[in-house]
Amino acid sequence: MIPEIAIYVCLGISLFFSALGAIGILRFPDFYTRLHPATKCTTFGGIFACFAAIIFGIWKGIDGMKSGDMSMFVLSIHVFIVLVCLLLTNPTGAHAIARAAHRSGVYPKTWGGKPVEVDVLYKEKEKMVEVARLTKTDNILLSEDTKNTKSANSTKEANE
Amino acid sequence: MDMSVVETIFTYASFVLLALCGLALVRVIKGPTAPDRVIGVDTINTFVICMMVLFGAAHHEIIYIDIAIIYALLSYIATLFVAKYLEKGKF
Numbered sequence: 001m002i003p004e005i006a007i008y009v010c011l012g013i014s015l016f017f018s019a020l021g022a023i024g025i026l027r028f029p030d031f032y033t034r035l036h037p038a039t040k041c042t043t044f045g046g047i048f049a050c051f052a053a054i055i056f057g058i059w060k061g062i063d064g065m066k067s068g069d070m071s072m073f074v075l076s077i078h079v080f081i082v083l084v085c086l087l088l089t090n091p092t093g094a095h096a097i098a099r100a101a102h103r104s105g106v107y108p109k110t111w112g113g114k115p116v117e118v119d120v121l122y123k124e125k126e127k128m129v130e131v132a133r134l135t136k137t138d139n140i141l142l143s144e145d146t147k148n149t150k151s152a153n154s155t156k157e158a159n160e
Numbered sequence: 161m162d163m164s165v166v167e168t169i170f171t172y173a174s175f176v177l178l179a180l181c182g183l184a185l186v187r188v189i190k191g192p193t194a195p196d197r198v199i200g201v202d203t204i205n206t207f208v209i210c211m212m213v214l215f216g217a218a219h220h221e222i223i224y225i226d227i228a229i230i231y232a233l234l235s236y237i238a239t240l241f242v243a244k245y246l247e248k249g250k251f
Binding site for chain 2: 049074093
């Protein structure tokens, strides 16, 4: 009785947070806000789905131990490995894709000419461009990037 | 095989996750920029991993869960490669 209730609670939390993630990825306004539901909520939901399967495996394993069947314990150990992989890979991938998006010229949504979120990386980039201009280092990639972002920002303002 | 109540609920939970995959697919199709599509695919990958774990528990099959491990690692590598491609970096 108790393991069943624990499994249902874990599954409920898992489905609730997965649903929040899927709705948030549809409803949020720009890429950086969408990254929150896409990684945090789905990772949390995945953790609790794995917990449900681990509890199920241990429960059935104790039942089957009387007849000498240990396969359900093996199942819960494998689910634990899935949990470790999920915890290691999901946030790392999110970090990589966020950095790549920023470097490829996707910027936070502007509102009245100002970015909605605090964009620390963009300020650092402006500083780097200024240093490159003063020291006359010919960094083609950097200058192209800033040109693109300026034009992108101006078109956004024109749209609004 | 006949399923108990818990195993039936595992199956229904994975169907709910399938519906949520459809919601994430809308973002993959609509997404204005490439990184939006990438995080949509990333979300679908996480849901598919959860579905594999739940199906493996429902059918008492360990091989489904082994495949989920491999799927998690491969989807991580795919995300890193797409990130490197968007960054125009060297591999």
